[in-house]
Amino acid sequence: MSICICSSASSQPSLNLSVIKNPFSPTISFSIVAYFNLPISLWTSKPINTNRKSFKLLDNDTVSSLLINLVEDVLSYCSNKCKSSIQVPKLLDSVSNIKDIFNLVFFTLSFVICIYEAPADLRSKCLDNLKTQLTNSQLREALKLFMKTIGSNLEEQWTRSVNLAITNWIPELQATSTTLKTPSPLFSYSLSTFELWKVQLYCPIISMDIESSSNSSADERLLFSLKHHQLEGVIQFNYKVIIQEKWVDVIVVIDNIRCDIVRLVNDTLMKEQGVGIEEKHFPSRISLHLTPILQTNIISVSVSKSSDNPTTEIEVGKSIETSFDPPNSFLGLKLAVGETISTSLKPWKFEESVHGYSSILNWFLHDSMDGREVSSSKPSKMALINPKAWFKHRYSNAHRPFNRQGGVVFAKDEYGNGIRWKVDKSSMGKTMEWEIKGFIWLTYWPNNYITFHSETRRLEFREILHLTIA
Incomplete structure (x- = not known):
């Protein structure tokens, strides 16, 4: 048959x-x-x-x-x-x-x-x-x-x-x-249960939109390594409904934001046809927008902080150099005084803002050398060949802004008291819908491989989350 x-x-x-x-x-x-x-x-x-x-x-x-x-x-x-x-x-x-x-x-x-x-x-x-x-x-x-x-x-x-x-x-x-x-280049789904909002998403790197790229083209081996990865993301929020005397508070706090870059082929193939397992994109910016879809009963929205300003460590070093010249010179003693100042910046910066009744959460990765935002800037050629640049050896460096596998995790204890929507009590017993719209930027700057190629890609996703006012 x-x-x-x-x-x-x-x-x-x-x-x-x-x-x-x-x-x-x-x-x-x-x-x-x-x-x-x-x-x-x-x-x-x-x-x-x-x-x-x-x-x-x-x-x-x-x-x-x-x-x-x-x-x-x-x-x-x-x-x-x-x-x-x-x-x-x-x-x-x-x-x-x-x-x-x-x-x-x-x-x-x-x-x-x-x-x-x-x-x-x-x-x-x-x-x-x-x-x-x-x-x-x-x-x-x-x-x-x-x-x-x-x-x-x-x-x-x-x-x-x-x-x-x-x-x-x-x-x-x-x-x-x-x-x-391509068929379903991005797959995502949402889950709303047990006071938890969860979004799971997967996207092959090759199908993400290129937002910026260097003028230098990548060779075939580097392209093989870069394209044989996929982005795997998990966004989790905890929510709570608190019944007040005259209104209802809906409180949403960050539980876990995880973003990993996972290779799609084994180590052997990556070494034979690519340039090794450590040449890949890394997360450089994440933006999440939470919006109640029907806003008739929304009274206000409050956020806990507009910006997470990282502490700046300043080190000041002073040095004195002396030398003694032979007796025939005009001066027998030379003295030089020098001062060096170095700063250490927290690589990830968190910002929270409000647009209408939407809460917008942003994480930006910054170059810890010059403070520039990574997703919207290109490294200089001098930086690309500088072995001490922060993005060199980024998966083994003690000060790396990622975990050893090249991903990031933002946990709930770092980001304030969450978002609070004040809702009219007439919503009691109803199931409300929230939209989560997200953008994730991935950037490639060379790690160990010698190349001038760099690029940033972006994806967008949208899911609906549910919450019962009870």
């Missing part, structure tokens, strides 16, 4: 799903096949046992086994570094709209298989068709439910598998057309 997934044209080869029944055992197998004059099998499932007593070829147990097989094979395209021993749950027992979940997983595997295995004259049209399927609203919602069901560790592995495939596909798109958009 064979079902057409997509075709390039009526007279051209097609991509089909084939179901093969073994006549000598109670098993069936599934294959994704490119149909030319001779069929070419691109993927085959494990043999799956069927129930001989069932009148259906595919009963629930068979579908469940197939679905787990599909999920595991998508996960297998992740690099060895991210593979997890965590078991894939039986999705048939966990979710209600299993049809959408099944279609999502099957189309995702077909998409990945197509990128790596499909012949060139079939790949382009089929990838375009599969992209359309995966980006429709129904499967986007199914993807969010699927991610919440499999858990965070498998979620990371899934996104790295898919985004590695997208990273390999984008150069092919760029070579043929500048108008095609």
Whole structure:
């Protein structure tokens, strides 16, 4: 039995799903096949046992086994570094709209298989068709439910598998057309529960918009290292509703803001085809906007501080140099007095402001040498070759502004008392919606590699959060 997934044209080869029944055992197998004059099998499932007593070829147990097989094979395209021993749950027992979940997983595997295995004259049209399927609203919602069901560790592995495939596909798109958009270059979802707002997001670096770039072009090995990474972000807020006599206070405080740059290929490949594992982008600015969507019952908004001004340490050093010249010189003793002043600036600066009823939170990374904002400036060529610049050896330096893996964590104990919205008491019992809009900037300045290339990329995301006034 064979079902057409997509075709390039009526007279051209097609991509089909084939179901093969073994006549000598109670098993069936599934294959994704490119149909030319001779069929070419691109993927085959494990043999799956069927129930001989069932009148259906595919009963629930068979579908469940197939679905787990599909999920595991998508996960297998992740690099060895991210593979997890965590078991894939039986999705048939966990979710209600299993049809959408099944279609999502099957189309995702077909998409990945197509990128790596499909012949060139079939790949382009089929990838375009599969992209359309995966980006429709129904499967986007199914993807969010699927991610919440499999858990965070498998979620990371899934996104790295898919985004590695997208990273390999984008150069092919760029070579043929500048108008095609990639499928879901940014994936994000939100969660509102247990007095917690959470947004999770993933984006391959190669699909982020370039905001600024140096005139110096990067060589192929450096480009390989830079593009084979993805941004993984987590934004968490704790919220509390306090009922006052005449109004209601909604208080939102920062719990955790995490931003990591994770490589999509293993160390060996990064060293062989790239320039090593330490040449990658780093977070340079984060901006979050929290806004109540329906503002009829909002009375006011208050923030705890407009700016987190870092302390400045000033070191003053004085030195005296003397020398004694031979007796024939005009002066026998020379004296020189010198004074040096060095300053030490906190690399990350936090600012909080209000626009209407929106609260805006900003984190800026600054060059600790000259105090300039990193995301909106370019380093000088002298700074790029200076081995003592703060961005050199930035993942091993004791004064690094990131963790050793190159990410950042902003924890709740650093950022004041949070945001307070005063809400009219007529909102009691209602569920209100807040929009979180975010911008994240990533910058590349050379770490150990000798190059004059630098750039800053940016992404934007938007999610809806819910809060019940009770």
